[in-house]
Amino acid sequence: MTLAEIITIGDELLIGQVIDTNSAWIGQQLNEIGIKVHQITSVSDNEQHILSALKEAQQRADVILITGGLGPTKDDITKYTLCKFFKSNLRFDESAFLQVEKLFKARGRQVTDVNRKQAEVPEKCEVIPNTQGTAPGMWFEEKRRIFVSMPGVPYEMKSMMQQEVLPRLQKLFTKGVIIHKTTWFQGIGESFLSDMIEQWELALPAHLKLAYLPSSGILRLRLTATGTSETELISHMDEELKKLHAIAGEYIFGAGDDTLEKVTARLLTEQKATISTAESCTGGYIAHRITTVPGSSNYYMGSVVAYDNSIKENFLGVPSSMIEKYGAVSEEVVVEMAKSVKEKFKTDYSIACSGIAGPAGGTEEKPVGTVHLAIAHPGGIFTKKLMLGTDRERIIRETAYNAFNNLRKILTGKIK
Amino acid sequence: MTLAEIITIGDELLIGQVIDTNSAWIGQQLNEIGIKVHQITSVSDNEQHILSALKEAQQRADVILITGGLGPTKDDITKYTLCKFFKSNLRFDESAFLQVEKLFKARGRQVTDVNRKQAEVPEKCEVIPNTQGTAPGMWFEEKRRIFVSMPGVPYEMKSMMQQEVLPRLQKLFTKGVIIHKTTWFQGIGESFLSDMIEQWELALPAHLKLAYLPSSGILRLRLTATGTSETELISHMDEELKKLHAIAGEYIFGAGDDTLEKVTARLLTEQKATISTAESCTGGYIAHRITTVPGSSNYYMGSVVAYDNSIKENFLGVPSSMIEKYGAVSEEVVVEMAKSVKEKFKTDYSIACSGIAGPAGGTEEKPVGTVHLAIAHPGGIFTKKLMLGTDRERIIRETAYNAFNNLRKILTGKIK
Numbered sequence: 130m131t132l133a134e135i136i137t138i139g140d141e142l143l144i145g146q147v148i149d150t151n152s153a154w155i156g157q158q159l160n161e162i163g164i165k166v167h168q169i170t171s172v173s174d175n176e177q178h179i180l181s182a183l184k185e186a187q188q189r190a191d192v193i194l195i196t197g198g199l200g201p202t203k204d205d206i207t208k209y210t211l212c213k214f215f216k217s218n219l220r221f222d223e224s225a226f227l228q229v230e231k232l233f234k235a236r237g238r239q240v241t242d243v244n245r246k247q248a249e250v251p252e253k254c255e256v257i258p259n260t261q262g263t264a265p266g267m268w269f270e271e272k273r274r275i276f277v278s279m280p281g282v283p284y285e286m287k288s289m290m291q292q293e294v295l296p297r298l299q300k301l302f303t304k305g306v307i308i309h310k311t312t313w314f315q316g317i318g319e320s321f322l323s324d325m326i327e328q329w330e331l332a333l334p335a336h337l338k339l340a341y342l343p344s345s346g347i348l349r350l351r352l353t354a355t356g357t358s359e360t361e362l363i364s365h366m367d368e369e370l371k372k373l374h375a376i377a378g379e380y381i382f383g384a385g386d387d388t389l390e391k392v393t394a395r396l397l398t399e400q401k402a403t404i405s406t407a408e409s410c411t412g413g414y415i416a417h418r419i420t421t422v423p424g425s426s427n428y429y430m431g432s433v434v435a436y437d438n439s440i441k442e443n444f445l446g447v448p449s450s451m452i453e454k455y456g457a458v459s460e461e462v463v464v465e466m467a468k469s470v471k472e473k474f475k476t477d478y479s480i481a482c483s484g485i486a487g488p489a490g491g492t493e494e495k496p497v498g499t500v501h502l503a504i505a506h507p508g509g510i511f512t513k514k515l516m517l518g519t520d521r522e523r524i525i526r527e528t529a530y531n532a533f534n535n536l537r538k539i540l541t542g543k544i545k
Numbered sequence: 546m547t548l549a550e551i552i553t554i555g556d557e558l559l560i561g562q563v564i565d566t567n568s569a570w571i572g573q574q575l576n577e578i579g580i581k582v583h584q585i586t587s588v589s590d591n592e593q594h595i596l597s598a599l600k601e602a603q604q605r606a607d608v609i610l611i612t613g614g615l616g617p618t619k620d621d622i623t624k625y626t627l628c629k630f631f632k633s634n635l636r637f638d639e640s641a642f643l644q645v646e647k648l649f650k651a652r653g654r655q656v657t658d659v660n661r662k663q664a665e666v667p668e669k670c671e672v673i674p675n676t677q678g679t680a681p682g683m684w685f686e687e688k689r690r691i692f693v694s695m696p697g698v699p700y701e702m703k704s705m706m707q708q709e710v711l712p713r714l715q716k717l718f719t720k721g722v723i724i725h726k727t728t729w730f731q732g733i734g735e736s737f738l739s740d741m742i743e744q745w746e747l748a749l750p751a752h753l754k755l756a757y758l759p760s761s762g763i764l765r766l767r768l769t770a771t772g773t774s775e776t777e778l779i780s781h782m783d784e785e786l787k788k789l790h791a792i793a794g795e796y797i798f799g800a801g802d803d804t805l806e807k808v809t810a811r812l813l814t815e816q817k818a819t820i821s822t823a824e825s826c827t828g829g830y831i832a833h834r835i836t837t838v839p840g841s842s843n844y845y846m847g848s849v850v851a852y853d854n855s856i857k858e859n860f861l862g863v864p865s866s867m868i869e870k871y872g873a874v875s876e877e878v879v880v881e882m883a884k885s886v887k888e889k890f891k892t893d894y895s896i897a898c899s900g901i902a903g904p905a906g907g908t909e910e911k912p913v914g915t916v917h918l919a920i921a922h923p924g925g926i927f928t929k930k931l932m933l934g935t936d937r938e939r940i941i942r943e944t945a946y947n948a949f950n951n952l953r954k955i956l957t958g959k960i961k
Contacts, residue, residue, distance in 0.1 A: 141758045143582040144725075145572030146767065149565060152587070156561030166559040168594075171568070171585035178583070185601070201736040202757045203746070235914065237932050243736045261936065263736075284936070340562065406850075412836025413822075413829035416850045420828025423904050423937060425852070431860075432850035434822075434832045440847040440890060444860075474856060488839050521839060 131302040132167040133159050134190035136182050138198040138207050139281055142171045151196050151286055158290060162299040163307045163355075164192060174198055179210045187274050192298060197281030199264035201243045208251070208267070211278055215269055217253035225256050225265040232263060254278075257293045261285040266293070275301070306359045310366050312373065313383040314348040315534045322348060325377055329369075336362075337369060346527040347389075348380075379543075382534055389533035390422050396540040397428040397478070404536075405474035406432040407445055407466040409457065410484035410500060415529045430474045435466065441483075445469040458483050458495055460512050463503035471505040478539075479505045480532045484515070486524045500528050506539050546771075547718040548583040549575050550606035552598050554614035554623050555697055558587045567612050567699055574706060578715045579723045579771075580608060590614055595626045603690050608714060613697030615680035617659045624667070624683070627694055631685060633669035641672050641681040648679055670694075673709045677701040682709070691717070722775045726782050728789065729803055730764040731950040733796040738764060741793055745785075752778075753785060762943040763805075764796075795959070798950055805949035806838050812956040813844040813894075820952075821890035822848040823861055823882040825873065826900035826916060831945045846890045851882065857899075861885040874899050874911055876928050879919035887921040894955075895921045896948045900931070902940045916944050922955050 135155055141147040149171060156166045167190055172178045179198075186193045198207030212219060226248035233240050247263045250256055257266030257277070262285040269276040277294055279286045314322060319341055323330075330339055340351045352369065354362040374381060383392045397404060406415050416432040419425055435441040438457050442449050447465045455461045466481035484500030491497035500515040515531055517524045538544040551571055557563045565587060572582045583606055588594045595614075602609045614623030628635060642664035649656045663679045666672055673682030673693070678701040685692040693710055695702045730738060735757055739746075746755055752772050758765035768785065770778040790797060799808045813820060822831050832848040835841055851857040854873050858865050863881045871877045879897045887895035900916030907913035916931040931947055933940045954960040 140756055141767075142569070143572050143585065144576045145569035145574075145582075146727075146758055146765075148569045149585075153558070153561035153564045156559050158561075160560045166561075167589065168598075169559065169565075169585075169587035173583065182584075200757060202739045204756055232934070235912075235932065235934050238734075238737075241736055241740055243740055247736075284939070340560070408829075411833075412841070412845075413824075413832025413848055413850065414836075416829025416852075417827075417833045417941075420830075420850075420852060420902075421938065421941075425828070426906075429828075429852050431852040431856040432829055432848070433860075434829065434836075434848035434850065436832075436836060436842055436845050436847040437890075444847075444849075444889075473860075474853075486836075490842075522837065525833075525837075 131164045131192065132190045133164050133192040133194060134167055134186040135169045136179075136186060136193060136195045137169070137171045137281070138174060138179060138195065139171075140173050140204070142197075143173055151281065151283055154283070154287065155194060155196075155290065158295055159192075159298070161307070161309050162295060163303050163305075164298060174204050174206055176206060176210050176213070179207065180214055183214050183276070187272070187276075191274060191302070193274065193276045194294075195276065195278040196286055199247075199278065199280045201247050201263070207278060208249075211254070211267065211269070211276075212251045215251055215253045215271060217251040219249040220252045222248050222250050222256050222265065224258070225250065228258060228260070228265070229263045257289055259285055259289055260292070261288045268294075268297075305355060305357055306362060308354045308359065308362050308366065310352045310370060311385055312350045312352070312370065312381055313387055314350070314377070314380040315346070315382050315389065315530050317348065317377070317380040319348060322350075322377060322380070326373065329372055329376055333369060334365065337365065346523065346530050382537055389530060389537065390418050393533050393537050393540065394419075394422045394425060394428070396537065398424075400540065402477040402540075403428050403430055403475075404478040404480070405430045405470045405476040406479060407470035407481040408432060408434050409436060409441070409466075409482060410486045411482055411525050411528050412436055412486075414525050415480060415482070415532055418529050418533070430476050433470055441466065445473075456495065458485055458499055458501055460501050460503070460514065463501040464510055464512060467503040467505040467510060477507055478536065480536060481505075482528050482532060484517075484524065484528060486521050487519055488521065498524055500524065500531075502528065502532055502535070504532065504536055504539060508545060511535060511539060511544055547580045547608065548606045549580050549608040549610060550583055550602040551585045552595075552602060552609060552611045553585070553587045553697070554590060554595060554611065555587075556589050556620070558613075559589055567697065567702055570699070570703065571610060571612075571706065574711055575608075575714070576723065576725070578711060579719045579721060580714060590620050590622055592622060592626050592629070595623065596630055599626075599630050599692070603688070603692075607690060607718070609690065609692045610710075611692065611694040612702055615663075615694065615696045617663055617679070623694060624665075627670070627683065627685070627692075628667045631667060631669045631687060633667040635665040636668045638664050638666050638672050638681065640674070641666065644674060644676070644681070645679045673705055675701055675705055676708070677704045684710075684713075721771060721773050722778055724770045724775065724778050724782065726768045726786065727758075727801055728766045728768070728786065728797055729799040729805075730766065730793070730796040731762070731798050731805060731946050733764065733793070735764055738766075738793060738796070742789065745788055745792055749785060750781065753781065762939065762946045798953055805946060805953065806834050809949050809953050809956065810835075810838045810841060810844070812953065814840075816956065818893040818956075819844050819846055819891075820894040820896070821846045821886045821892040822895065823886035823897040824848060824850050825852060825857070825882075825898060826902045827898055827941050827944050828852055828902075830941050831896060831898070831948055834945050834949070846892050849886055857882060861889075872911065874901055874915055874917055876917050876919070876930065879917040880926055880928060883919040883921040883926060893923055894952065896952060897921075898944050898948060900933075900940065900944060902937050903935055904937065914940055916940065916947075918944065918948055918951070920948065920952055920955060924961060927951060927955060927960055
């Protein structure tokens, strides 16, 4: 099996100022093309240290992916250290410079000498274009080992990996066929799902492997098939996934690259339907998640973030007597909010929520984490009371997930 | 200087199933007591691999902190590998067993044989009590090196570190003082800042070190001082930071744990001022960022997310003729949006923006990334045109940063 090693460079990782999320992402991506990360090594911005990490890594791995230390400032020494390691001089790369220039132009700025230097690369490397930033990536091949140096900024590194590095590595190293299928769940915890699908999991054939990929409030299951015939593998997987849907289908909202936002976006677009939102406790987060999807302006009209009760009263027509009687966090109030924004913004659907995100504001009757959700649709109004724990960020996030997943169920006729 | 190495053990880290947040936390904690993490190494649950990582680490570091691989299941082999490494046999530890028993009792469960085994530890180690879980920590001293093995579960590891490991290490190793001070910048790129402060940086005394910690749209500079007298170091740092403020102060928005949201929150609270927002291209993101701060309901009234032009017209009173004449992405329209929401929501301040977040919608005259920002304040209206590149998420994020930072400048009288 092809082994990889990740070397992350930067004092900020060692003193804990930055959490290394790159390595986990790279590990996942490599895994999908059948390359196993054998070790992750984080070292400081120090020449000797980087050199010895490179030497050790080439003893252990076929592919060495290096992130970080490519910025334009003095403490970034990865490029110069790679020159030493490969006994190579710097050359000026015209295409890399054009990219720097283009990026600066788009921002209405002049290229400085410091940035001009970013277009210098070791002679022995092939440049990997950086479409998101100024530091080019570098690809080295030596003694049948591949070394790739990339920026540490996550979106620059990810774009480079997806556009260039992963396809190249796949061509070089992937033997046989590996297929992954991801299934997305909302509304169920890992241990509950694990219990629910235990029999199915135990009965999986040996060439199909299951992995749980939890992330907060959402759960991913990845099924991986290895073999020689793609058609055969896909048919085996589809068969098993059909069984999985039969067991736990009510919690499944999508597959592959799906997100709850994308799935609901697709459904709204297909149905030529429009939507609006009226948010209290989520403070604009639901609107934000909807509008992260490109093209959302086709179906999303807008939101009233009614953080203060006066906004609920004056702009969403919630009677102050209702707020007094039931409280701002109540089914009655969110129903009124959903109705009102749907009517005022002239949309087919609307989402409204009100809750106690904490840390203050909880009572015995309505503790922190109590959220009321309402979704107005052409057939009526769906409501749900949620209890989402005590973590503010999590309450906000999970309210949005719940809103999207219930909207999805309404749009697909699973909730009427 | 005392050097530490962190070894994290577990396949789940290498295939990217779990992001390693432990190392960053440990790095921070050690740093505060003057121990520098020299390297972080993540290895698989494999005996040979763990043994070689231990051997390499003891060449490099004085303190080796090991996390993970202490669970009760077959794939957890750290303890048995440590027995091999230290040529030590297992012994049954009564106090560790009592802790396991206590924990099971509290959960209303019987201790199983598998868990009984967790109370077995290598003869050569000293047990570090685990008050949060069933796997005891282990402290080894050999050849003037300290090795500590801890569980990988973050809250178990953290509690063990705080209660036992950090105090012991501090007693053994802390000589001298290390102080860090972080300064936050917005509105300037790394290379521009680097040029601007070059002379200052070059003139820093040897015991003060500077590091750039970029994250998208925001920049952090960390100054680290090492020496013997805390008072002296702080006074040296403050002196240098004063100079830094004199050179680049216009881009500095905070220090330490500050975020733009927190800084503006503090200013609004101090000035007993309220704020509202009217967002188009950011689609609720500004409202979301404001409301991530606990207590934001004290000064934040709400938002109109006017994603569709009809909402700008009907709810923010932007004349349709104005949108026709100047376009929805124009200074004229955002000024109108800011004025309107400030008046309707009865706030002292308001933020409005409209822009082209892409990927579609760009024109030659107004390419993707064009954003108009307006901030209405008691003294008038501030406006700014931004050009923020082509990445949708980044355009949204940096619009928010620009809004907060300009609001901050208005609140502190730097913009009138």
